[in-house]
Amino acid sequence: MRFLPDAAGRVRVPGKGVASEPPVPADPAPHRFLSTRRHTIGPDSCFICGRPIPEGSPQRTREHVFPKWLLRQLGLAESTLTSINRQTIGYYQLTVPCCRTCNGVDFSAIEKRVQVAFSAGLDAVRRLDRRDLFLWLGKIYYGVVYAESLRRADVRDPASPPLVPEEHLESIRFHHFLLQAASGAVQ
Numbered sequence: 001m002r003f004l005p006d007a008a009g010r011v012r013v014p015g016k017g018v019a020s021e022p023p024v025p026a027d028p029a030p031h032r033f034l035s036t037r038r039h040t041i042g043p044d045s046c047f048i049c050g051r052p053i054p055e056g057s058p059q060r061t062r063e064h065v066f067p068k069w070l071l072r073q074l075g076l077a078e079s080t081l082t083s084i085n086r087q088t089i090g091y092y093q094l095t096v097p098c099c100r101t102c103n104g105v106d107f108s109a110i111e112k113r114v115q116v117a118f119s120a121g122l123d124a125v126r127r128l129d130r131r132d133l134f135l136w137l138g139k140i141y142y143g144v145v146y147a148e149s150l151r152r153a154d155v156r157d158p159a160s161p162p163l164v165p166e167e168h169l170e171s172i173r174f175h176h177f178l179l180q181a182a183s184g185a186v187q
């Protein structure tokens with residue numbers, strides 16, 4: 001599901017009504033345009049904008065789902081969480097493929113504002129812009145689900161089904177759509 005962009009390539013979330021899919025240009029437009037963004041899922045796709053970032057791509061980075069500063073601050077750097085198949089994985093190990101632009105540009109200012117507020121205390125967190133808080137928390141939530149979709153139910157069997165089926169990611173597609181607001185593609 002996508003909404004038609006305006007002349008500037010930006011999309012406003014309508015209260016009701018869904019437009020048809022815009023054509024995907026052969027030559028990608030700038031990063032902020034929704035028309036170049038995809039809900040693509042896989043180990044070689046940016047989990048936010050969906051652009052291909054295969055091994056060796058200068059745009060490829062690994063994004064820690066839970067920010068490193070947060071894990072240090074909360075004393076969770078060595079801690080683990082339990083997946084739905086009861087496997088444990090370190091918070092620090094939970095990463096997703098992310099392009100340099102989404103990681104280092106679109107979300108970096110939001111991340112910084114949240115980090116500063118967390119360091120300052122509860123009152124500062126309460127004063128955070130709701131948009132910042134949604135995008136920051138929403139990225140973590142989507143990142144956890146995405147990371148789990150890249151892991152196998154049986155770690156010894158690469159042919160076993162993913163921990164989270166693709167259909168589940170499809171079911172939260174609108175959430176993914178809203179995360180595109182970090183780039184300005186959705187306002």
Ligand SMILES: [Zn+2]
Nearest residue numbers: 046049099102
């Ligand atoms: Zn990206």
